[in-house]
Amino acid sequence: MSQDTKKLIASLDANQDQGTQNGAMTQLLAMQDHLDLTQLCQKGPKALWQNEALVLQNIGFPRLNALLPELLVWVQDMNWPGAWTIMRLLKAAPSEPFQAALASAMKMAQETDDEEWLNHLNLARGIQRQDPEALIQLRD
Template sequence: MPKKMAHLLPVDKHDLPKAEAIVALGYPAVDALLPELIAWMQDINWPVAKVLIPFLAGIGEPLAPHLCMIFESEDHIWKYWVLDKLVAPSPRLAMAVGPYLLRLALNPSPGESEEGVDEIARRILAENAA
């Protein structure tokens, strides 16, 4: 991320003015900030997350490269929220992360199963198969 853009990022979970400013800038203007913005999806209850969800979900397929590290992580709750709030609403993003969806749906780790990641991955695959 360019240093000149770092000042745009929310500084805490209640920094709604910065989250709203990022949304107002729009995509692709904030492309370099996507990894940091997706990090706010780790807890869907954070006020900043609630502002960023519709914006990030609307970006769709360009998010795919930034989601790989989440799907390969051990943060199963983060995986769940990313799938539910960002991937499920976007058929094109679902297609772009298809191999991860298949792995999560068919060969989940115990932790992924415990958090329902496998179930939501199967639901997304089923909704996009039609």
């Protein structure tokens, strides 16, 4: 990753002024075809995560298909910055890659006995299937 890209990602910090954050998001979106998108998946401090999620949301699927495992880890704790943005984004995930990534994430959650994460993964599954009860939770 280039130094310029690192600087742009660092500029997503929620403690920066809004103009700096918006400018960084715009520039990252403009260069999305040349980005390693995994660098926008919770690699830095939490202060970056909400804006990283917004950039990923704007990139969308199918470009994010390969990131589905990372996105499902992001919803492990819905108090993490960007988690609800990612949950909404998962609604648009293509079914086949989503189901494969979900099965893997559910296995990890079960192996670590993480009931909260399992609940969030089940919510993601419901949202992706357009289940009305799950969609109501998404709006709250």
